[in-house]
Amino acid sequence: MVNQAVHVRGLEKSYGDVRAVGGIDLDVAEGEMFGFLGPNGAGKSTAIKILCTITDATAGTAVVAGHDVRTERAEVRRNIGVVFQESTLDAYLTAEQNLRFHGELYGLPRRLLRERMDEVLELVGLTDRRHDPVLKFSGGMRRRLEIGRGLLHAPRVLFLDEPTIGLDPQTRASIWEYIALLRQRQDITIFVTTHYMDEAEHCDRIAIMNRGEIVVTDTPDALKSSVGADRVRVRTEDDPAAIAVLRERFGLDAAIHDGMVTFAVADGAQFVPRLFGELGIGIDTVTVTRPSLDDVFMAYTGRTMGDTEKGDGASALARMMMAGRR
Numbered sequence: 001m002v003n004q005a006v007h008v009r010g011l012e013k014s015y016g017d018v019r020a021v022g023g024i025d026l027d028v029a030e031g032e033m034f035g036f037l038g039p040n041g042a043g044k045s046t047a048i049k050i051l052c053t054i055t056d057a058t059a060g061t062a063v064v065a066g067h068d069v070r071t072e073r074a075e076v077r078r079n080i081g082v083v084f085q086e087s088t089l090d091a092y093l094t095a096e097q098n099l100r101f102h103g104e105l106y107g108l109p110r111r112l113l114r115e116r117m118d119e120v121l122e123l124v125g126l127t128d129r130r131h132d133p134v135l136k137f138s139g140g141m142r143r144r145l146e147i148g149r150g151l152l153h154a155p156r157v158l159f160l161d162e163p164t165i166g167l168d169p170q171t172r173a174s175i176w177e178y179i180a181l182l183r184q185r186q187d188i189t190i191f192v193t194t195h196y197m198d199e200a201e202h203c204d205r206i207a208i209m210n211r212g213e214i215v216v217t218d219t220p221d222a223l224k225s226s227v228g229a230d231r232v233r234v235r236t237e238d239d240p241a242a243i244a245v246l247r248e249r250f251g252l253d254a255a256i257h258d259g260m261v262t263f264a265v266a267d268g269a270q271f272v273p274r275l276f277g278e279l280g281i282g283i284d285t286v287t288v289t290r291p292s293l294d295d296v297f298m299a300y301t302g303r304t305m306g307d308t309e310k311g312d313g314a315s316a317l318a319r320m321m322m323a324g325r326r
């Protein structure tokens with residue numbers, strides 16, 4: 001049997017009348033890269049806070065790395081690493097001093113701490129910058145250092161909350177290269193929240209949360225298939241006539257969006273040659289789009305991932321975590 005890194009049953013959290021988490025079940029296998037998506041206010045931060053032992057659930061159980069978050073808080077904390085979107089590094093300290101401070105908080109013996117510092121600095125590509133103060137680092141380097149710091153005490157589960165928010169596309173790509181490398185080198189489970197569709201594609205499985213409930217959990221491919229149809233967009237010599245033919249001859253419900261006749265079919269690549277043969281109206285351009293994770297997100301939450309912007313929930317989470325450590 002595959003061991004569970006995260007095992008959650010009937011987890012609930014209410015703030016007064018607000019049911020932030022409404023009785024969720026969740027299983028994440030050891031070694032999985034698991035993505036947690038959902039619009040603002042869906043309950044992701046609250047669920048993660050419970051898993052990281054920052055707040056208590058109102059009901060239900062959660063076991064992380066084999067320990068109960070309610071009754072074995074210290075063991076859970078020893079076995080998890082947490083990286084928040086907002087930097088909690090001390091910019092006036094060097095990379096190494098930031099790591100040492102964290103290692104001491106976790107009570108790592110000196111020799112082990114030295115070894116682990118060498119390892120994580122190498123992993124995140126900052127060995128030659130270890131004596132530089134963090135204020136000289138770029139945004140991407142800071143994030144890499146934070147990921148390295150989250151790994152210092154060799155956690156079994158790493159929680160990454162929006163690890164690349166606010167970074168440029170090139171830096172985002174390089175952070176994901178480090179995350180991929182991390183997965184190859186270390187036996188670790190990664191639990192990540194993101195608002196970027198391309199990043200969600202890196203996950204083995206994704207859970208989409210909406211209004212306190214997990215509405216679906218599956219692999220990115222299976223999720224895309226579940227929302228089904230391909231989207232076909234055509235520009236023709238007579239769009240209203242084309243819409244009528246699509247309805248009468250093909251039984252398809254088409255409409256004009258952004259100046260193109262747009263409709264959905266199960267297999268666009270097979271359908272397009274038929275369309276050219278049988279439409280009887282000149283076609284200027286045609287495009288076929290497979291469902292994306294954004295379509296999946298839209299189908300399950302009624303919003304696009306791009307609509308979702310960060311509130312201050314995660315920064316509150318970062319502040320609480322740091323307060324908890326002192």
Ligand SMILES: Nc1ncnc2c1ncn2[C@@H]1O[C@H](COP(=O)(O)OP(=O)(O)OP(=O)(O)O)[C@@H](O)[C@H]1O
Pocket residue numbers: 015018019020021038039040041042043044045046047309310311312313314
């Ligand atoms: N400390 C709190 N007190 C009262 N209500 C809260 C508190 N924290 C969260 N909530 C409410 O619980 C619900 C879920 O919020 P949560 O921050 O978990 O959502 P989220 O999915 O993480 O959103 P975001 O993407 O914006 O971080 C929201 O309605 C929010 O207003």
